[in-house]
Amino acid sequence: MTMKTRLFLALAAAVFISGCAVAKTATGAAAGVGKTAVKTTAGVTGDVAGAAFASGDNDDGDPRPFEADRNAMMDVDAALQAAKVSRRNVLLVLGANWCHDSRGLAAQFERPELSEVIAQGYELVWVDTGYRDRNLDVAARFGVMELYGTPTVLIVSPEGALLNRDSVHDWRKAASTPYEETLSYFRQYAGGR
Known part of the structure; x- marks a missing residue:
């Protein structure tokens, strides 16, 4: 088996088990400190939809809001x-x-009702984790030492306290989570009211 074939198979396996793999948090250069990777949107820029499509690579219609150069x-x-x-x-x-x-x-x-909840209740930051090997120091900052899959959702108070510690990993199946459940969850934690 050639090196190119091995690399392809390793990358394909990473995509297929994306919700199952574990990434441990490291510090310093091993954690990607200094590497860039986030998209700041609602509240900071106020444009959830525009920011989500900003990367341009969107052949399947889904937003791609994660930017490795942030x-x-x-x-x-x-x-x-x-x-x-x-x-x-x-x-x-x-x-x-x-x-x-x-x-x-x-x-x-991007759905209208949830978009409004996000815009009015949150300062939204998209953090690019690569293949769970980048920006792990962001999660560690709030006491989350492992990423079990993506996305991982952290809701933090203005004072820096993690509010959803028991459910940060629950979003690994976000694409199949019913919209009403998603809306209810983010309404529950919305601030600024």
């Missing part, structure tokens, strides 16, 4: 600062454009 920690810091003023919670979506569940959640965020 500085994730700077975007999180900016969202926390904005949240202190707006009294909204910070919504961190850790995922990747290759992941259909990450794109599926982004697509649900």
